[in-house]
Amino acid sequence: MLATWGVAIRRAEPRDRSLAWVLALAAGSAAALAPLLPAFAPFAPVCPFHAFTGLPCPGCGTTRAVLALARGDVAGAFGWNPLAVLALVLALAGGLLAPAWVLWRGPLPVLAPALPARARTALIALLALDWAYLVARGV
Amino acid sequence: MEDQPAAPGPGVIPWEEPGRPWWPRLTDTVRLLFTSPRPAFDRMPLESDVLKPFVFALILGSLGTILNLLWDAMARSLWHGMMPFGARTGHYGLPLFFVPFAMLFSPALVAVVIVVGAAIDHLFLLIVGGAKNGFGATLRVICYAQAGQALQALPACGSLLAVVACIAFTVVGLSSAHRISIGRAGLAIALPLILCCVCLSILALTVGSALMTRFGAGFPQP
Numbered sequence: 001m002l003a004t005w006g007v008a009i010r011r012a013e014p015r016d017r018s019l020a021w022v023l024a025l026a027a028g029s030a031a032a033l034a035p036l037l038p039a040f041a042p043f044a045p046v047c048p049f050h051a052f053t054g055l056p057c058p059g060c061g062t063t064r065a066v067l068a069l070a071r072g073d074v075a076g077a078f079g080w081n082p083l084a085v086l087a088l089v090l091a092l093a094g095g096l097l098a099p100a101w102v103l104w105r106g107p108l109p110v111l112a113p114a115l116p117a118r119a120r121t122a123l124i125a126l127l128a129l130d131w132a133y134l135v136a137r138g139v
Numbered sequence: 140m141e142d143q144p145a146a147p148g149p150g151v152i153p154w155e156e157p158g159r160p161w162w163p164r165l166t167d168t169v170r171l172l173f174t175s176p177r178p179a180f181d182r183m184p185l186e187s188d189v190l191k192p193f194v195f196a197l198i199l200g201s202l203g204t205i206l207n208l209l210w211d212a213m214a215r216s217l218w219h220g221m222m223p224f225g226a227r228t229g230h231y232g233l234p235l236f237f238v239p240f241a242m243l244f245s246p247a248l249v250a251v252v253i254v255v256g257a258a259i260d261h262l263f264l265l266i267v268g269g270a271k272n273g274f275g276a277t278l279r280v281i282c283y284a285q286a287g288q289a290l291q292a293l294p295a296c297g298s299l300l301a302v303v304a305c306i307a308f309t310v311v312g313l314s315s316a317h318r319i320s321i322g323r324a325g326l327a328i329a330l331p332l333i334l335c336c337v338c339l340s341i342l343a344l345t346v347g348s349a350l351m352t353r354f355g356a357g358f359p360q361p
Binding site: 015018019021022023025026029030032033036039040043058087091095110111113114115119120123124127128 | 188190234240244248251255262265271272278334
């Protein structure tokens with residue numbers, strides 16, 4: 001099933017350790033910085049794409065979503081940018097668990113060097129769907 | 140006639156050479172990336188410990204962020220008058236009180252930005268069919284592309300030049316690490332912007348044709 005989407009599964013190996021630690025360091029840094037975000041967020045620059053066109057860019061709403069996540073408002077965060085929140089939550093959880101996962105030699109996804117056309121189309125469709133939602137909601 | 144001995148190979152990128160102090164390795168790597176980026180990325184190991192390039196990125200990225208904050212704090216009234224958006228509402232730059240805190244937390248911020256940036260670039264590489272060597276290779280390229288942050292040492296135009304240099308290094312590095320053309324690597328980096336522009340054009344055409352259909356009927360026919 002996964003192979004038709006260009007994804008294979010292999011066991012984690014010792015050579016994956018350094019990447020796992022880098023991901024954990026980044027996830028840990030993000031978790032440590034989260035409480036500071038409300039203080040810094042008002043000074044974040046405006047989105048140039050939104051300023052030029054009046055429409056949200058595909059990344060618009062991410063800062064507000066992260067602020068909502070930092071308050072523990074998961075539903076509110078998904079409302080601002082669902083795809084970004086999904087990616088952030090998965091990255092944060094995956095990053096923090098990565099060293100233990102590699103130590104335990106858990107299964108890892110391996111993407112094919114050239115993804116099949118259907119997988120690429122699905123990725124683009126997912127991005128376009130998320131962006132259409134942002135435009136419709138007027139984020 | 141005796142054969143000439145083979146010229147010694149270029150070896151690995153200076154930052155990953157064993158047995159040398161860190162400062163000469165850092166400066167040699169930055170110099171090599173600015174003078175011959177393609178050979179520098181060709182010398183980048185793809186299978187070694189990814190923590191080494193990550194430390195390189197943390198040093199250069201944090202230094203660049205600190206310099207950027209310093210220049211901004213020193214000449215903010217001058218810059219802010221030139222800014223197109225948000226200048227009136229104070230949306231550019233942090234209040235001076237926040238600057239030391241931002242400097243203190245810059246390594247953590249750089250760590251997050253590097254990994255998120257690599258993930259986004261890798262996603263678009265997958266879309267253009269150019270991710271031939273896995274996420275680790277993309278992450279290494281993004282780390283060494285932070286050499287461009289050295290340009291933050293220049294006042295006034297340093298931050299803009301640093302952004303351009305980091306993008307240029309990323310394109311060259313991705314081309315080398317994933318064995319793809321410069322054009323494909325550039326497409327992966329520019330794809331988010333291109334997608335936005337294409338979708339916007341479609342939206343403008345749709346709205347334009349709808350308006351023409353709606354109001355065109357009211358125009359006098361020749």
